[in-house]
Amino acid sequence: MSEWIRHLPSIKQIQDQRAFADLVQEGKMDVHYLTRLAQEIVQEKRGALLKGSKLSKPMTREELLGDIMEELKKRHDTLTATAFQAVINATGIVLHTNLGRARLNEEAAAAMSKVAAGYSDLEFDLTTGRRGSRNEKVEQLLTLLTGAEAALVVNNNAAAVFLILRAYAKHREVIVSRGELIEIGGSFRISSIMEESDAHLIEVGTTNKTHEQDYIEAINDQTAMVLKVHHSNFKMSGFTAEVPREELITLAQERNILYYEDLGSGAFYPFEQKGIGEEPTVQAILAQGADLVSMSGDKLLGGPQAGIILGKKSYIDRLKKHQLMRTLRTDKMTLAALAMTLQAYLNQATLEATLPTIQDIIVDEETLHERAGCLCTGLNALEGIGAAVQATEAYVGGGTMPDVTLPSYAVVVQAARYSAEGLARALRAQQPAIVGRVEENRLLLDVRTIREKQLSVIVDAFKRLNGRSYSQ
Numbered sequence: 001m002s003e004w005i006r007h008l009p010s011i012k013q014i015q016d017q018r019a020f021a022d023l024v025q026e027g028k029m030d031v032h033y034l035t036r037l038a039q040e041i042v043q044e045k046r047g048a049l050l051k052g053s054k055l056s057k058p059m060t061r062e063e064l065l066g067d068i069m070e071e072l073k074k075r076h077d078t079l080t081a082t083a084f085q086a087v088i089n090a091t092g093i094v095l096h097t098n099l100g101r102a103r104l105n106e107e108a109a110a111a112m113s114k115v116a117a118g119y120s121d122l123e124f125d126l127t128t129g130r131r132g133s134r135n136e137k138v139e140q141l142l143t144l145l146t147g148a149e150a151a152l153v154v155n156n157n158a159a160a161v162f163l164i165l166r167a168y169a170k171h172r173e174v175i176v177s178r179g180e181l182i183e184i185g186g187s188f189r190i191s192s193i194m195e196e197s198d199a200h201l202i203e204v205g206t207t208n209k210t211h212e213q214d215y216i217e218a219i220n221d222q223t224a225m226v227l228k229v230h231h232s233n234f235k236m237s238g239f240t241a242e243v244p245r246e247e248l249i250t251l252a253q254e255r256n257i258l259y260y261e262d263l264g265s266g267a268f269y270p271f272e273q274k275g276i277g278e279e280p281t282v283q284a285i286l287a288q289g290a291d292l293v294s295m296s297g298d299k300l301l302g303g304p305q306a307g308i309i310l311g312k313k314s315y316i317d318r319l320k321k322h323q324l325m326r327t328l329r330t331d332k333m334t335l336a337a338l339a340m341t342l343q344a345y346l347n348q349a350t351l352e353a354t355l356p357t358i359q360d361i362i363v364d365e366e367t368l369h370e371r372a373g374c375l376c377t378g379l380n381a382l383e384g385i386g387a388a389v390q391a392t393e394a395y396v397g398g399g400t401m402p403d404v405t406l407p408s409y410a411v412v413v414q415a416a417r418y419s420a421e422g423l424a425r426a427l428r429a430q431q432p433a434i435v436g437r438v439e440e441n442r443l444l445l446d447v448r449t450i451r452e453k454q455l456s457v458i459v460d461a462f463k464r465l466n467g468r469s470y471s472q
């Protein structure tokens with residue numbers, strides 16, 4: 001072991017390598033930073049050797065040096081590549097949180113890059129030449145679309161929940177049904193957010209059943225609000241009971257306490273009318289008299305990451321003036337993208353064709369069947385590839401509508417010399433990366449989330465795989 005450590009090259013030796021000069025030559029990273037990376041790698045190797053863990057390759061000096069140079073190139077390439085790699089989503093999950101949730105419509109993406117690259121009237125009134133409000137335009141769109149008296153945008157829905165609890169329930173009590181004390185992906189827990197905001201959580205009812213009487217008994221002079229939380233990715237079934245929204249709103253009004261609902265995804269589009277899920281629209285919930293609601297910008301709405309707060313003007317006004325707002329305020333790119341997303345909703349006739357998230361959720365089975373057939377034919381034309389179309393169930397994802405499955409089609413694909421996992425790995429290494437799902441040892445490419453123009457890109461990726469001689 002100690003002998004191996006003596007085989008570690010010096011930094012000078014690494015710098016003298018041809019491969020090092022080649023990386024410098026690329027002109028993406030200064031010698032200074034490449035040297036730091038080299039030091040980092042040597043340090044790690046030394047640490048591993050001291051701990052006695054085996055190196056994956058034989059230990060001659062040359063091989064160890066080769067190993068280090070390879071690792072150096074890998075780190076250099078990763079750090080100098082585009083920040084995030086493009087992915088073709090073949091999972092069938094429309095709002096895939098790990099893949100970035102909603103994809104924006106073209107107008108939103110263009111507005112985002114335009115405002116990013118130059119100056120804008122973000123907080124400037126071009127008529128008066130005075131300071132303006134960054135929130136105003138988006139607020140006007142939001143109130144027009146939902147009927148809310150006022151609106152406010154923060155960084156994400158988790159921030160919205162925190163701000164509302166902090167502003168309205170600090171050191172006071174918040175009543176929540178036990179059936180709604182959820183934890184969602186990325187460890188967002190209602191109870192923890194509550195603790196952080198110094199609000200006292202008063203749990204009522206049981207996991208499966210909560211009655212109006214439970215709420216009534218919990219109300220006292222310390223009660224600040226009744227909070228209703230969307231179940232998100234958790235499904236209740238069987239012997240259950242919850243208090244209808246109208247009753248809770250009436251109760252809160254009678255007792256002069258605030259009714260706030262964390263809608264999670266929140267939908268402006270009537271998915272229920274299309275036979276998809278039972279999600280009431282945000283407009284309908286506000287019309288029932290909720291004081292405040294909050295939702296994500298990048299879930300069912302189909303926009304950028306944002307937290308949208310809607311409700312009565314007096315409540316929103318106080319939030320706008322809250323000191324925390326300065327820490328939660330959204331950047332110009334987000335506001336630009338959100339404004340363009342909301343503009344798409346102004347025209348119901350074109351909405352379905354212009355907003356990718358809605359498109360992907362409501363696309364009809366026939367279109368998907370054709371799309372799958374097209375991909376299947378393309379793949380079967382390649383040597384060593386076997387593909388077949390299979391009916392599948394796709395999901396909305398993003399913690400929305402967990403009990404809704406969307407009928408879809410996938411291409412089940414096999415490639416000579418590849419296991420399903422091996423093939424999945426090889427596809428993830430392509431550019432753009434292709435992410436499918438492996439089920440029962442077979443690789444499925446669900447076409448619900450694949451765009452027409454990506455079909456040929458996938459076929460090309462398989463052609464490249466075919467060109468490789470090594471086996472997996």
Ligand SMILES: *Cc1c(COP(=O)(O)O)cnc(C)c1O
Pocket residue numbers: 156157158159161184188229230231232233262263264265295296297306307398399
């Ligand atoms: C998704 C979700 C959140 C968090 O929203 P982000 O925009 O991801 O911060 C909060 N509450 C519920 C019920 C959710 O579903």
